[in-house]
Amino acid sequence: MTAKLVTVQRHIMEQQEKYPEATGAFTHLLQDLLLAAKIITREVRRAGLQNILGLTGQTNIQGEQVAKLDEFANDTIRRAMDHGGHLCCMASEENVDVIPIPERYPKGRYVLLFDPLDGSSNIDANVTIGTIFSVYRRVSKGTDGTVEDCTQPGTKQVAAGYILYGSSTMFVYTTGNGVHGFTLDPTIGEFLLSHENIRCPRKGKIYSVNESNYTHWDDGTRRFIDYLKETNPETDRPYSLRYVGSLVADLHRTLVYGGVFLYPADRRNPRKPKGKLRLMYEANPAAMIMEQAGGRASTGTERILAIVPEELHQRVPLIVGSQDDVELYEKFVSGGKAEEGR
Numbered sequence: 001m002t003a004k005l006v007t008v009q010r011h012i013m014e015q016q017e018k019y020p021e022a023t024g025a026f027t028h029l030l031q032d033l034l035l036a037a038k039i040i041t042r043e044v045r046r047a048g049l050q051n052i053l054g055l056t057g058q059t060n061i062q063g064e065q066v067a068k069l070d071e072f073a074n075d076t077i078r079r080a081m082d083h084g085g086h087l088c089c090m091a092s093e094e095n096v097d098v099i100p101i102p103e104r105y106p107k108g109r110y111v112l113l114f115d116p117l118d119g120s121s122n123i124d125a126n127v128t129i130g131t132i133f134s135v136y137r138r139v140s141k142g143t144d145g146t147v148e149d150c151t152q153p154g155t156k157q158v159a160a161g162y163i164l165y166g167s168s169t170m171f172v173y174t175t176g177n178g179v180h181g182f183t184l185d186p187t188i189g190e191f192l193l194s195h196e197n198i199r200c201p202r203k204g205k206i207y208s209v210n211e212s213n214y215t216h217w218d219d220g221t222r223r224f225i226d227y228l229k230e231t232n233p234e235t236d237r238p239y240s241l242r243y244v245g246s247l248v249a250d251l252h253r254t255l256v257y258g259g260v261f262l263y264p265a266d267r268r269n270p271r272k273p274k275g276k277l278r279l280m281y282e283a284n285p286a287a288m289i290m291e292q293a294g295g296r297a298s299t300g301t302e303r304i305l306a307i308v309p310e311e312l313h314q315r316v317p318l319i320v321g322s323q324d325d326v327e328l329y330e331k332f333v334s335g336g337k338a339e340e341g342r
């Protein structure tokens, strides 16, 4: 049976129809983000040609200043989103403070948080990278949005998702009605529905973690990883290890194939006492996506989406993936044993 032909724009409008009070602002907001995604895709696809095309990363053949790709992605999203009248402010992993909407533009009732190009350190190795985003409704009452609007618990997200710049470019999002994936057809410049209602398998066979941090983990985390390497009685083989080192790539594989991705706290590492990943720009959108697909996301002791943020760039441990696998981790971290978890 041939798949139905649905563009992401059409799909977003159908999602909007589920909310009678919707004004269309949210739909326009996502469409502005899609424009940014297409422009970033174009530049990411050319990254490998920088030297050949004379784009040295400093000045291009026209003598223009060429920003690094993550700066380019950050600026592209800001320019695509700041004038539509749908946002009261934005916040980016690349910017220390809240990004205000310029005086000359109207303000709206939504807030956009984003990591413009997560995993950008992998670009030179042509490894998959991604843009991650969250949308919240504003809570402040003034004209301009505030940091209060940008530090709401993840349960307040009205949408979350990511753009995956891999072998193809994918747009994966949720507005609270399941998780849906769209693949960019560059010949027509449209994102077409390719993965409707993605469900994360209840249990997987893959774990994804940077094991070089093993000695910095707490005992429960080490026992959990050691356990996954033993023969799993249900599959008669140990879990496989897959680690790209780019969150969007590891998250998407975990979403589609199942299993568990971990970036635990490195309690003995002063640089990463709560792990490396950021609550507002990485953990919360990842958690909304995974929960909407039937998976689970926690710090090991707390549901990610329930965390009350303390500051804009705070880091949290992130354990995300198949319901059973994340629950088993939580049992190990609470001092339990696998037998209790099976």
Ligand code: P6P
Residues within 6 Å of the ligand: 118, 119, 120, 121, 210, 245, 246, 247, 248, 250, 276
């Ligand atoms: P490590 C990329 O730098 C990133 O922020 C995430 O995309 C990724 O999951 C993580 O860091 C990888 O960190 O310490 O394993 O290199």
